[in-house]
Amino acid sequence: MTPADLSLTVLHAVRRAVDDGALRVDVPPLVKVERARPGGVGEYASNIALTLARSAGRTALDVAGILEERLRDAPGLQEVAVTGPGFLNFTLRPDAAGELVRAVREAGDAYGNGTALTGTTVRFADLTESRALLVTETVVRLLRSQGADAGFGGDERVHVHPGAYEPDTLGADAARWALLRAAPQDRPLEGPPLLVQHERNSLFRVRYAHSRVRRLLVNAAQLGFGPAYETPVHAPELLGVLGDHPVALLTAARHRAPDRVARHLEATADALLPFQHTVLPLGDEKPSAAHRSRLALAEAAGTVLAGGLSVLGISAPERI
Template identity: 75%
Template sequence: MTPADLSLTVLHAVRRAVDDGALRVDVPPVVKVERARPGGVGDYASNVALALARSAGRSALDIAGILEERLRDTPGLREVAVTGPGFLNFTLRADAGGELVRAIREAGESYGSGTALAGVTVRFADLTESRALIVAETVVRLLRSQGADAALRHHPPGVAGAPGDEQTGDGGAPGHEWTGADQTGDRRAPAADQTHDQQIPAEHLHIHPAPHTPDLLGPDAARWALLRAAPQDRALDGAPLLVQHERNPLFRVRYAHSRARRLVVNAAQLGFQPSYDVPVHAPELLGVLGDHPLVLLAAARHRAPDRVARHLEAIADALLAFQHTVLPLGDEKPSAAHRSRLALAEAAGTVLAGGLSVLGISAPERI
């Protein structure tokens, strides 16, 4: 990780803290990172917390602690320490990109899942409106991906409050069942302990209504139109999502995934396979891939699947900008650098597929 990579990583952490509501400041255009001075701690240091303290109305030590929490498990950083009045100090790992790619390859499309919300139980109030149901089911998948016990209340046919009946909003009256959604979106069987579930207050989601129109847009564009906008905002116009053009963010995300898959096929035709053997200079792509677990966690905590959609767009843009470096050009022979770039591109495709799966959207191999 170079100083430029580290600066971008810290900037991402500031942006996440602002997005999460932990900090109320304007995100600076750049974050200054410099070599640790003699007698200092680690390899690099930054005074970003001191620079933000006045506008945030908080102490630099508080801000440094908030950023340290978001940087602690960043691929490429062996240690983050807070020293003095609020300096952040960084000790780098020898092979940051390799560790990230290996982590993604090991986890597959479940990369980003974790246990941060283990022990948290969430039950959502009665839902009958189309967009509310789609958003809530997606939020359930996000919560479960982070270890939470999450489910939607389901009214069996004939029970008061079933679709078409007046909602009771009582948080779990007798006769109601709870259903959850796993990573693939399949419904789970009703929870065994119905009495326990009935005692859990139901959480209400505030969602701007909109129709779900898979018959007009197809299943993928119909879901993206409802999930890409923040739940309290109007859903997207569906017609532009059917155009296969780079201005269409859904097309861009799915196309980037298909490009990653085709790069692996094309490389095999040239006689080489993905293998991260040497460091790859791709700070933007490595940065957004490293952010993915925290984005999923924040989306789950804030009940905001639109954060995942926006993040997938950022990954797609970084991958599409990087893809041209992957395969040999002209008479160039495949090298360790090409194998490593291919491994990184393959990992990006895996993350895109996993993120689309969380949203209930397909990731085609070819477009």
């Protein structure tokens, strides 16, 4: 992990803290990290907590604690420590990216499922309005994925702007995305643009990214190699969103907000699509450990896309 990678990782933690309501600040455009000074802890340090403290209305130590919590399992970090008035100090792991890729590939579509909400019981009111029912059914799946006992037959409600579910005109996938991609309290997306195969169509972009991974695996097999993470791959944005996936699912469950999953899938697709061009050998190049490692990372990204779409009840086609 380079200093630039670490800066992105800390920035992701700030963004997650803002997204889940733990911090009320404007997310900075970048986070400065530098080599730890003599006598310091770890290899790198950042004063980001001190920078955000005033606008957050909290002490720097409070802000540092919030960020440390969200950095504990970040790819590439062996340890995060808070020192002095609120400095974050980082010790790097030598093979954190490899561990992340292997974890995703081993868990498959279940990657991101957890036990954070075990012991929580949630019962939603029985519903008839189509969008409210669709959103609530998806929230139930999200809650269960995090260990909660969730279902219907109670009185809790997700506050939803009404919207028609139109699978007959849009198809089931586009009809679901139109209602789930917008925040529950916002108007649904317009349906017809979701049928256009263009990068401006967020649903197409996510499903196309997944299909590209499936094609890469086929093409690699034809060239005589398969995925295996053997050597470090420089792809901080892609590794960052893969590491964020469990947090995205948990946050979506806690906030009753499936749109957070959809937005995370868009971020994953946006990180994957430029990366995919580096995966296969070019010209007379022979497959190498670097190609096998990039293919393993791409496969992990495809797994996250398929799993997230499944949570939303949307298919992940092999080809588009």
